[in-house]
Amino acid sequence: MPVSGLVLLLHPDQPLSPLLDALERHPDLMIAEPVERRVPLVADTRDAQHDKEVWGWLRARPEVLDVAVALIHDDSRNA
Amino acid sequence: MTIDSKPLNAFPALPEMDRREVVRFAALTAATGLAGSLAASASAQQTDAPPRPEAPEIDGVEWNKAPCRFCGTGCHVMVGVKGNKVVAIAGDREADVNKGLLCVKGYHVGSILYGADRLTEPMLRKNGKLEKISWEEAVDIAARKVMDAGQGFGLYLSGQSTIPEGYIGQKLMKAGLSNNHIDANARLCMASAVTGFISTYGVDEPASCFDDLENCDVLILWGNNPAEMHPVLWSRVIDRVARGEKVKIIDIGTRRTRTTEHADMHLSMQANGDLAIANAILHILVKEGKVNEEFVSKHCSFRASHNAEGLSHPLVHDEFTARLAERGAGGLKGTAIDRKDFEELIDYYTPERCSEMSEVPVEQLRELAALFADPTLRITSLWCMGVNQHTAGTAMNNMIHNVHLISGHWGRPGDGPQSLTGQPSACGTVREVGTLAHALPGGRLVANDGHRADCEARWNVPAGRIASKPGYHTVKMFEQFSKPTSEGGDISAVWVQVTNPGQSLPNTKKLINGVKAQSDKFLIVSEVYPTATTELADLVLPAAMWVEKDGVVGNSERRTQQWFRMVDPPGQARDDAWQLIAVSRRLFELGHAGLRDKDGNWLFQQLDENGQEIEIWKWDVWKANHFDRNFFEEYRPFTVLKHKNVAPYDLLVEKRGMRWPVVETSPGEYRETRWRFVEEDDPFVGEGARFAFYHSTSGDDRAQIWFRPWEPSQETCEDEFPLMMSTGRVLEHWHTGTMTRRVPELARAMPGTYLEMNRKDAADRGISNGEMVRVVTKRGSMKLPVWLGGRAEPRRGHVFVPFFDEAQPINELTLDAIDPYSKQPDYKKSAVRVERLADPKGGTQ
Incomplete structure (x- = not known):
């Protein structure tokens, strides 16, 4: 089950609150306090396919300029 | 990010995975820390960033630093190890290169160790099939093949070979076997950058550094797609955009890419149009009086050469070419021309004509030139394979330097040319250790009598041991290997380490595939997985990789980086450096005279503190120690000649890399250099000089601005191939x-x-x-x-x-x-x- 520590880099000209609302509502994401226009979060997913879907959802958000990776822990294939 | 799959490979499981909360917390800590350190480094410009937190805590996981295994960016990762397995990877926030960021490949770098089909035993091809043999047999066979082949042996290394691996291979070939047929796969990716730097500045490697990405107003990408190829460097730029900073991004190339999505201007050019674009910039700057006269008059000279053998001559320059040829001005050094000659030559390259050659609109050429004409801007150029893999690659490298030099956009933070490499140690190993057919360590050349004598003295081998004639470069080596002996193919045995020429060489059917059918040719391959090259191999040696061995590498910004072995290699896989050492020792035992130094000792002899020989050719001895330090420290003095002073090994152990020249400022205190040839930063530039190209080919501390004509590509579109x-x-x-x-x-x-x-x-x-x-x-x-x-x-x-x-x-x-x-x-x-x-x-x- 993959656990990823990610940082979203946000467009400077997009409002922050709609994205934060959407992130908070997402059941597989845990977000921390944004630092300027960077949002640290954890994606905790049940399997690799699910993980890919979450990643795709993040990338598709118009406010998101880039997704940076801070940590990966994935033991699902040997569990 | 991940996709469900069968367990071809994976990070091995942590026991007691009910500690998921711990992992989640660690991930959140890492992400929060990364966001914070990005913000801190953005505001502090790296100089006074606050202390960064340690690697995340996960029970029982031990974290150590290592540079990523992949590209030339040189990102540092924190490698989490438990139970002799890599179980986690985190971006290293201590590292200024990546500031904790990772790309998708770095994110998965731990998994590369655990493919199900790792090579774990030596294998010899018998009756067409690879069969397992012992290491003793494998080493003996390899040594005898090397011995029998004599000058028909070639060693093919890599920009992924570590510095100690490259150094051992270099010493074995040039000091031991008196054989210059050693080359590396970096010939395929950055050799034109080398010749570009040498012909412009008299010495190889970028003078600038990645800090420029935080300081530039304009970023020009010459045939370069960093969003995919150097994503972490790209993230450093995009992070600035996210902060609302204005960075004008100019993308020049034949494709629209992910990089283009962020570009302010895309110059869509015809293949081979780059030389025309750069010539147009030079033309406009000259014609419009926008040459930076102060910089050029004090720090630059002009140079040209007649067209190189094998390239067609543009008609317009025939007369001038003939004049240069009469002066013997061929080759990489060319001949000095005066400013007037240069301006006459560049006069031909009007924006209109260059627009026809490149298919880039005149307006865009003028807009690009106008950026260089503006002295208030800071302009960084990036390039990689798009410029280097080019029959006019040297010329195009010169042209990028030209446009910066002539406009004075050189030597300020954010203002200069920065070439990129695709491999983690194309710079550190291939360019600095010199694992090339013409080179010796530290920027020396086999064709230079003094350089050979110097190396012979340092290696304690008799005068004349090192051959003066350059060996075969990569394409020639494999051409001669692939060609039947009866037809003049004089390379009979090749040893390949840490690369896959069976897939990466051009025209592979011609250059390597034919080897398999020839019984008198012998291919040795040290590898971690089955590849197109092991398919052709006669002898396969299973290799350790990345954190299964010690290593030192050098990235694209002159940064030397070190790591220690963290886990054991699988099965019988062993370090590439040990493989070279073991074969060298066997050659010594077989009586090869070249493996003895002047005192009769084995060329790679290592003594313990009591003066007793350490049996480093024995795997158990090698594995129980860290001999990288010995070989790196033996190599380090070579780097002083060209002022590429690399840092001491023990310092590299503490640091996330240091950029050479690294000089000792007081006993035990060292400082790195970010901008070379610049008085404020480079300790070898004299006081008051401001800039000094102190390895200048003209001997006067000046860089060379080259006239490089546009030339047609070797293959052009025609009816049959449009x-x-x-x-x-x-x-x-x-x-x-x-x-x-x-x-x-x-x-x-x-x-x-x-x-x-x-x-x-x-x-x-x-x-x-x-x-x-x-x-x-x-x-x-x-x-x-x-x-x-x-x-x-x-x-x-x-x-x-x-x-x-x-x-x-x-x-x-x-x-x-x-x-x-x-x-x-x-x-x-x-x-x-x-x-x-x-x-x-x-x-x-």
Whole structure:
């Protein structure tokens, strides 16, 4: 089950609150306090396919300029 | 990010995984820390950033630093190890290169160790099949083949070889075997950058550094796609954009890519148009009086050479070319010309004419020139394979330096040319240790009497031991290996380490595939996985990789980086350095005279503190120690000659790399250099000089501004082959895919290669997305699926094919023409045609 520590880099000209609302509502994401226009979060997913879907959802958000990776822990294939 | 798959490989499981909360917390800590350190470094410009937190805590996991295994960026990762297995990877926030960031490949770098088909035992081909043998037998066979082949032996190393591996290989070949047939795969990716730097500044490697990415106002990408190839460097730029900073991004190339999405201006050029674009900039600056007279008059000279052998001459320059030829001005050094000559020559390259050559609109050429004409801007140029893999690669490298030098956009933070490399130690090992057919360590040359004598003295071998004639460069080495002995093919045995020429060489059918059928040729391959090259091998030696061994590498910004072994290699796999040592020792035992120094001792003899010889050729002894330090420290004094002073090994153990020249400022205190040849930062520039190119080829501390004419490409589009093909890389895979295709997430994300085509070209041919087509060049044909409107799109008349796919090795079709100076092949301009198949699903013809 993959656990990823990610940082979203946000467009400077997009409002922050709609994205934060959407992130908070997402059941597989845990977000921390944004630092300027960077949002640290954890994606905790049940399997690799699910993980890919979450990643795709993040990338598709118009406010998101880039997704940076801070940590990966994935033991699902040997569990 | 990840895709469900069978366990071809994986991070091994942590026991007691009910500690998921701990992992989640660690991930959140890492992400929060990364966000904070990005913000801190952004505001502090790296100079006074606050202390950064340690690696995340996960029970029982021990964290250690290592540079990433993949590209030349040199990101540092924190490697989490438990139970002799790599179980986690985190970006290293202590590292200024990546500030905790990782790309998708770095994210999965731990998984590359655990592919199910790792090579774990030595194998010898018997009756066409590879059969397991012992290490003792393997070492003996390799040594005897090397001995028998004599000057017919070639050693082919890599920009992924570590510095100690390269140094041992270099010493073995040049001081031991008196054999200069040693080259490296970096010949295929950055040799033209080397010749560009040497001919411009008199010494190799970038003077600038990645800090420029935080300081530039304008970023020019010359045939470069960092969003996919150097994503972490790209993230450093995009992070500035996210903060609302204005960075004008200019993308020059034959394709629209992910990088283009962020560009302010895209110069869509005809293949081979780059020389015309750069000449247009020079023309405009000269004609409009925008030359930076102060910089040029104090720090630059002008230079030209007659056209190199093998390239056609542009008619307009015939007279001048003849004059230069009379002066013997060929070769990399050329001859000095005066400013007036230069201006006369550049007069030909009007924006209108260059627009015709490049198919870039005149307005865009003028807009680009106007940026260089503005002294208030800070302009950084980045380039990599798009410029280097070019029959005019040296010339185009010169041209990028030219436009910066003539405009004075040089030597301030954010203001200068910065070439990139594709491999983690193309700079550290190949360029600095000099694992090339013409080179000796530290920027020395085999053809230079003094350099040879110096190396012979340092290696304590008799005068005359090192041969003076350069050996075969990569293409020539494999040409001579592949050619039957009866037809003059005088290379009979090659040892390949840490690279996959069976897939990466151009025109592979000609250059290497034929070897398998020849019984008198012998190919030794040290590898971690089965590859196209092991398929051809007679002897396969299983190798340790990345954190299974110690290492030191050097990235694209002169940063030397070190790591220690963290886990054991699988089965019988052993370090590449040990393999070279073991074969060297066997050669010594077999009586090879070259393996003895002047005192009769083995060339690689290591003594303990009591003066007793350490048996480093024995695997258990090697594995129980860290001999990288010995060989790195033996190598380090070589680096002083060209002022490339690398840091002491013990300092590198403490640091996340240091950029040379590293000088001792007081006993035990060292400082690195960010901008070379600049008084404020480079300790070797004299006081008051401001800038000094102290290895100048003209001997007067000046850089050379070259006249480099536009030249037609070796292969041009014609009726039979109307499209121009370039090959290259993709985000998910690294080079030939040997490692990344073993990572299921990456393999599934990008499972196979494809033909990228302009949608209008496809429509003209009635080709639809996903359809199988046949790509045909003069060298053969291959069936590929077409990808239209995907992540990138070539301009009309051009196609692109990634080369990572072993099942569809596109380099069977690429041209093997080389740059006359750098000997680097041109993978970017092969004329092709694309044919529809009777069955567009590809089942039948």
